Amino acid sequence: MxxxxxxxxxxxxxxxxxxxxxxxxxxxxxxxxxxxxxxxxxxxxxxxxxxxxxxxxxxxxxxxxxxxxxxxxxxxxxxxxxxxxxxxxxxxxxxxxxxxxxxxxxxxxxxxxxxxxxxxxxxxxxxxxxxxxxxxxxxxxxxxxxxxxxxxxxxxxxxxxxxxxxxxxxFEPFVLGDWNxxxxxxxxxxxxxxxxxxxxxxxxxxxxxxxxxxxxxxxxxxxxxxxxxxxxxxxxxxxxxxxxxxxxxxxxxxxxxxxxxxxxxxxxxxxxxxxxxxxxxxxxxxxxxxxxxxxxxxxxxxxxxxxxxxxxxxxxxxxxxxxxxxxxxxxxxxxxxxxxxxxxxxxxxxxxxxxxxxxxxxxxxxxxxxxxxxxxxxxxxxKLRWADQGNGTYELQIMTHDLHRPSVQNLPDLSGYATVGRLDDVLVLASGEKTVPLPMEGHILHNPLVQGALIFGTAREQVGVLVEPKPGYTLDPKDDKAVVEFRNRIWPTVEEANKDAPAFSRIFKEMILVTNPTKPMTRAAKGTVQRNKTLSLYASEINSLYDVVNSSMYGERTDLPSSWTPPVLLAWLQNQAQDIHSTDVKLGPTDDLFHRGFDSLSATFLRNRILGALRSSNHPNARRALAGVTQNMIYAYPTLEQLSQAVAALLMQQAPDDAAVMSPAESIEALVQRYSRNFPKPSILASLAVEGTVVLLTGSTGSLGSYILAELLGDERVRVVYALNRPSKDQSAPVRQKAAFRDKGLPLALLMSEKLVFIDGDASKPNLDIEADIYSKIHSSVTHIIHNAWKVDFNLALSSFETNIRATRGLIDFALTSKYGAQVKLVFVSSITVAQSWDYSNGSFPEDVLQDASYAVGGGYGEGKYVAERVPASETGLKCTTVRIGQICGGVPDGAWASTDWFPILVKSSITLQCLPDSSEDVSWIPMPAATQVMLDVSLAEEIQPIAINAVHPRPAKWRNIMKAISKALGESCGVLPLVPFKEWVQKLERCAGHNTTADDLNRIPALRILPFFQQVASRRAVIGEQGDVAEFTTDKCRAISASLDQLQVLDDGDAEMWVRYWRSKAFI
CATH class of the missing domain: 3.40.50.12780 (ANL, N-terminal domain)
Known part of the structure; x- marks a missing residue:
């Protein structure tokens, strides 16, 4: 029927x-x-x-x-x-x-x-x-x-x-009158x-x-x-x-x-x-x-x-x-x-x-x-329309038409409705990274002790989670012992959620906040937690948690080491680091923590646990040892073995035992020697006819990498560009590339070019860590390599850059064994930080690869770049050129200058400090368009290029003039910012880095995150031009190669206005 x-x-x-x-x-x-x-x-x-x-x-x-x-x-x-x-x-x-x-x-x-x-x-x-x-x-x-x-x-x-x-x-039916x-x-x-x-x-x-x-x-x-x-x-x-x-x-x-x-x-x-x-x-x-x-x-x-x-x-x-x-x-x-x-x-x-x-x-x-x-x-x-958001997401737009009509119409151009998910389903962190909390909350809700879970972290450095225990498991959040016990009981579930989350979305145990039974989470009729109302209810507790975590007074309550000897400390630190790392990757005593996935947040939490243990210890020297646990300690001792020895030395009121440790210059030279042995012989010695330029570009999704890629794709001389980037579980390389192009105003249409091929791989691993058939295709066709990929972190020690050095050697071996062998041109993007200890009484730093490692001693970033310069400069037979690029600043048309760079950070922090640092020295910053053109001029030139060139501004500007121009561009809304000596500016910064530094402080004064960097600048230990001091680098060879660099005009008020306008467009200042 x-x-x-x-x-x-x-x-x-x-x-x-x-x-x-x-x-x-x-x-x-x-x-x-x-x-x-x-x-x-x-x-x-x-x-x-x-x-x-x-x-x-x-x-x-x-x-x-x-x-x-x-x-x-x-x-x-x-x-x-x-x-x-x-x-x-x-x-x-x-x-x-x-x-x-x-x-x-x-x-x-x-x-x-x-x-x-x-x-x-x-x-x-x-x-x-x-x-x-x-x-x-x-x-x-x-x-x-x-x-x-x-x-x-x-x-x-x-x-x-x-x-x-x-x-x-x-039954009596109801009859409505005339109502239509x-x-x-x-x-x-x-x-x-x-x-x-x-x-x-x-x-x-x-x-x-x-x-x-x-x-x-x-x-x-x-x-x-x-x-x-x-x-x-x-x-x-x-x-x-x-x-x-x-x-x-x-x-x-x-x-x-x-x-x-x-x-x-x-x-x-x-x-x-x-x-x-x-x-x-x-x-x-x-x-x-x-x-x-x-x-x-x-x-x-x-x-x-x-x-x-x-x-x-x-x-x-x-x-x-x-x-x-x-x-x-x-x-x-x-x-x-x-x-x-x-x-x-x-x-x-x-x-x-x-x-x-x-x-x-x-x-x-x-x-x-x-x-x-x-x-x-x-x-x-x-009738649907998918609007590309440029970050891997597409906005679903539901259009009005004869067969379906949304009840709300909010599109500006046509009748229809759009939503990219709920606005509160995406948390935008202070770093600009975006966290989608719902999948992680779902994992945590799977725990039988948990009734509700809300992840928070908008505009913060890291996320946290508010957890509501089920009836029978409620507790007084002021009872520290009960809170720690509850955290430990649900921690395996949180770790499971962390495994599926991007690194910046990981939840640390310290960031688990437990609800008060007198303040249950508010819920809508359908049973879902009302996110905004609940977070507002717990705003005070959340703010306090961030204040405590970001304060150096903070130390998570944890089991103390049974003694403060290196062997016992090593085992204790392994447990703490493993707990913080929250992955299946086992951390060995000699593993570099930063190679194994540690980042600045991980380092902060490990340091906090060391501080907490020292504060809870009855050891007679524990209180005095606190001063030695500096912000940079985990970076300075990046292996657990080194860290255990350093902490033990503090308890013994000694400096870490460096007697058996090589000097910085010796450490640099040892790495040079390690990666300069047993080069493979070139596959050919005679010249082969090249069928068009085929470029392997590493680090294409970065700032400079994006500009280089755009120029290569638009250059008729280039037949194919292989963009090699390390894989990310968060977003694919094409998605990251598109976001980078969009952010920098580069033509998105270039990414549709048939000559562009994205490759997920790792040059530090054998065969670039890619599939054999893809490797074979690249290996038999590449004629040029532009090695741009490099970790940017001025806090890290030299040992933490060994993966980057290994990748450089991997590309050399790739080139030597490829079809074109010694004909392959390798261009390495270096930095003027290789001259951190250059004695300027010797004159300008030359356009050559110097054999004395002592000139590179300083931060690990510059030391690593120096090692990578020396390796291809060895007797490899390759046509290698190192391009030392100075500080890159924003250029035409929009002044784009990444807010994560040290100078934008300095400017934003100065607004809060109400002063700008002064110096009588010069700066040789190079606008991005000029830096990009130098790379193209060197890479695609037919004639043999020098072994090294210095790409810095040939007409330096006065730092003081730049600061005055910045103050003028900021305008009255930021107040009148006087110029004070650079050292005084850093001292103001240091006073803000006290024991009670809050999350809001770090947001308003981001320079606190890289305080050691600015301390180096103030003490004139860092590289002079790239870090805001004087810079004297010979540029004759670079100017002869690149007319764009040779014709650069002095940076002036117009440049400063462009930079400030760009930072404001990104809501950075």
């Missing part, structure tokens, strides 16, 4: 018309059903009985002569779902516009929504909501907003013969959940509602061959999900709704995972439509019986938020046909419901793999 369904062509009005259609065509069909505990059986409400109930609602409401057709009537009620359904349809039948509102909203929010929709009438259940209604009355009076408040009809008035009514029972609303008039209002802020009213028109009935989520069910009973009892009808599942789904498909049993006159059943699962079982439902919180609940996922039951259902669907991939995959692996409902109040439910059933035969439905449960396929009825 064919199941009658209403036409969706507009000939039948939504809701009352649908109810009347089923009343006439399918009166004995089941509209809703539920299990009655008192009788032990299922009660079925027919379409006939439900339609009559809606007529009774209309009679009851229009008995109030104050109501007239077209009035908006708010519905704030705690009543059974069956009653709520009848109220919604009955209000519409009565010519009213229902506005269902969650009773979890505040009186202020309710008033706001009523006033914005012109709503002056409210029906409610005052006996259950008296405090809220009384508060609303006060708010309405305060705002001078008159609202008539009445009680909803009684359940027995609407359903006098529950489950037993037939056509022979007395336009298709674009509102049929109801819904409101957003409020999980991102204050809820807002959203109108649904008669046309919108009709078009939404044709969306695949419900319309596909009209052709489904097997009987469906919707298990949607947990969804509140005042929510868009509830409207879909309780009303649209039933009316459009003719399938029954399984509900909780009515409890009138008692309050309705409040859904929990347990009672929802039980109701699905007993009511005869063969689908489950729930929110993720229910599936995440451990009672479901950890109960094999519950999972086995879910596997028997036709479909188990969730909506309202994302589901943890671990939970979803576990359910699917046990046979659950899991599906995602993707939708919003603003545009309806766009996803399919039935495409997860492999054997369903529904026209237009393409079944998907069970493991694709989290993916959504959109219907052909939709």
């Amino acid at each position: 064919t199941r009658p369904v209403p036409p969706l062509d507009g000939s039948v009005r939504v809701w009352p018309g649908f109810a009347d259609f089923h009343y006439a065509a399918n009166p004995r069909g089941t509209c809703a059903q539920f299990f009655r505990e008192d009788t032990g059986g299922i009660v079925r409400v027919t379409f006939e009985e439900f339609a009559r109930a809606s007529h009774r609602v209309a009679h009851a409401l229009r008995a109030d002569k104050c109501l007239k057709s077209g009035d908006v009537v708010a519905l704030i009620a705690l009543c059974d779902t069956l009653m709520y359904m009848a109220l919604m349809v009955g209000m519409t039948r009565a010519g009213l516009i229902p506005f269902p509102i969650s009773p979890r909203n505040s009186p202020v929010g309710i008033h706001s929504m009523l006033s914005k929709t012109g709503c002056r009438h409210l029906i409610t259940t005052q006996s259950f909501l008296q405090p809220l209604i009384d508060a609303c009355k006060v708010e309405f009076t305060t705002q001078c907003y008159e609202v008539t408040i009445n009680e909803i009809p009684s359940f027995t008035e609407v359903f006098p013969l529950l489950g037993k009514e037939t056509s022979s029972d007395p 609303p336009d298709w674009d008039d509102p049929i109801l209002y819904l409101h957003s959940s409020g999980s991102t802020g204050s809820p807002r009213a959203i109108a649904q028109t008669h046309r919108t509602a009709l078009l939404w009935c044709s969306l695949p989520c419900v319309a596909e069910g009209r052709s489904y061959s097997r009987n469906i009973i919707w298990g949607s009892m947990m969804a509140p009808t005042f929510h868009a999900l509830g409207v879909y599942t309780h009303l649209y789904s039933t009316f459009v498909t003719g399938f029954a709704n399984a509900l909780f049993s009515p409890q009138y006159p008692a309050p309705p059943i409040m859904p929990t995972p347990q009672n929802t699962l039980e109701a699905i079982k007993k009511s005869g439902a063969n689908t489950a439509i729930v929110v993720p919180a229910f599936l995440e609940a451990c009672a479901w996922v950890h109960s094999r019986e519950a999972v086995d039951f879910l596997a028997q259902l036709e479909i188990c669907a969730f909506g309202g938020g994302p589901l943890s991939s671990k939970v979803g995959n576990t359910l699917v692996e046990h046979g659950v046909k899991l599906n995602t409902l993707y939708g919003a109040t603003e545009f309806g439910t766009l996803s399919s419901f039935f495409d997860v059933i492999p054997d369903s035969v529904i026209p237009g439905v393409i079944p998907k793999s069970p493991m694709d449960w989290s993916w959504v396929r959109f219907s052909d009825r939709l």
Whole structure:
């Protein structure tokens, strides 16, 4: 027998018309059903009985002569779902516009929504909501907003013969007078959940509602061959999900709704995972439509019986938020046909419901793999536009057209709606990196001790997580011992979440904040945590946590080493470092921590733990040893073995034992010798004809690398560019490259060039760590190598740059063994920091590779660059040129200068310090366009080039003039910034780096993060030009090669204005 369904062509009005259609065509069909505990059986409400109930609602409401057709009537009620359904349809039948509102909203929010929709009438259940209604009355009076408040009809008035009514029972239909609303008039209002802020009213028109009935989520069910009973009892009808599942789904498909049993006159059943699962079982439902919180609940996922039951259902669907991939995959692996409902109040439910059933035969439905449960396929009825955001994401824009209309239209150019996910679903850190918290929160919620988890960190250096323990595990957050114990118990789950997260999104144990049981997380009606409200509730605690963590007074409570001897300290430090690192990678005693994945945050937390241990120790020298745990300590001793010896020496009131350690110059020379042995012989000695220039460019996604890549792609002499970049699990190289081009204003169209080939690899590993066939292709075609990739971190010691040095040697071996062998030209991007200890009484630094390593002693960055210069300068037979580039500054057209560079950091910090550093020396900064052109001129020149050239500005500018120009460009908004001696400026900086440095301090004074760098500048130990002091470098050879460099004009006020304008455009200053 064919199941009658209403036409969706507009000939039948939504809701009352649908109810009347089923009343006439399918009166004995089941509209809703539920299990009655008192009788032990299922009660079925027919379409006939439900339609009559809606007529009774209309009679009851229009008995109030104050109501007239077209009035908006708010519905704030705690009543059974069956009653709520009848109220919604009955209000519409009565010519009213229902506005269902969650009773979890505040009186202020309710008033706001009523006033914005012109709503002056409210029906409610005052006996259950008296405090809220009384508060609303006060708010309405305060705002001078008159609202008539009445009680909803009684359940027995609407359903006098529950489950037993037939056509022979007395019934008086409601007949509405002359009321014919336009298709674009509102049929109801819904409101957003409020999980991102204050809820807002959203109108649904008669046309919108009709078009939404044709969306695949419900319309596909009209052709489904097997009987469906919707298990949607947990969804509140005042929510868009509830409207879909309780009303649209039933009316459009003719399938029954399984509900909780009515409890009138008692309050309705409040859904929990347990009672929802039980109701699905007993009511005869063969689908489950729930929110993720229910599936995440451990009672479901950890109960094999519950999972086995879910596997028997036709479909188990969730909506309202994302589901943890671990939970979803576990359910699917046990046979659950899991599906995602993707939708919003603003545009309806766009996803399919039935495409997860492999054997369903529904026209237009393409079944998907069970493991694709989290993916959504959109219907052909939709008109979609994907707007590239330039960072690997695409904004889904839902366009208005004849077959679908969003309820909210916010596109500037066309009618339609756009959202890139919820704004609070992306945290933008102080570094500019973006963290998506939901997947990590899902992992943490999987822990049986956790009821709620919210990741925070907007505009901070690192993220943290606010955790709400489940009942039975709550604690006093002021009890440090209890907090540490709770952190340790959930730590394995957090570590698991960290494994799938990018490095900058890792959660450190110190950043776990536990909620106070007297301040539970606030939740929306659908069960999801209201992020903004909860974070606002805990703003003080979160700020305090960051202040403590960023203070050098901080030390995580942890087990102390049993003694302070090097062997015991080594074992203790291994445990601490491993705990902080939060990966499966084991840290050995001689491993360089920074090679194994440590970053500045990891180093900070390890240092904090050392400080904490010293403060808690009874050792007589512990307090005095604190001063020796400098900000740079982990960088200075990057292996755990070195660090244990250094800490032990502090307790013995000694300097670290350097007697057996080589001098800095000896360490540099040892690395030069290590990487200059056993070069392979060139594969050819005679010249081969070259079939066009094929360039291997490393580090193309960096700042200089992006400009070099753009020039290579636009150069007709270049046939192919292989862009070799180390792989990242966060974003692919093409995505990173596109973001870099967009940020720097480079033509994105160049990235579509057929000559560009991206390669994920690592030159420090054999065969570039790429697949054999790709390696063979590159190996047999490359004619030029531009080695630009290098870690930029002025805090690191020389040993931490060994991977970069090894990569340089790897590229030399690659070239020598390639098809073109010694014909390959290798251009290495070096730095003038190789001259950190140059004695300027000897004159300008020459354009040559000097053999005396003592001239390079200083920071590890410059020392490493020096080693890399020396290696290819050995007797390799290659045509090698080292290009020492000075400080690169922003150039035309927009002055782009990365805010992570030391000089922009200096400028921003100076605004807070209210002064700029002064110096009588010169600077030889080179604008980016000129630096890029030098690289092209050297790389693509046909004649043999010098072994080294110095690419610095040939016409230095006075530092003092640059500072005056910066002050002028900043303008009055930053105050008048006087110039003070550079040393005095650094002393001001040092005073801000006290024991109580806060996260806000680091944001306003980012120079604190690289304080040792500026201390070097002030003491004139660093390279003179690149770091803001005098620079004297011979440039004759470079000027002869590159006209762009030779013709550079002195930096002036116009350059400073460009830089400041660019930094302001990026909201940096």
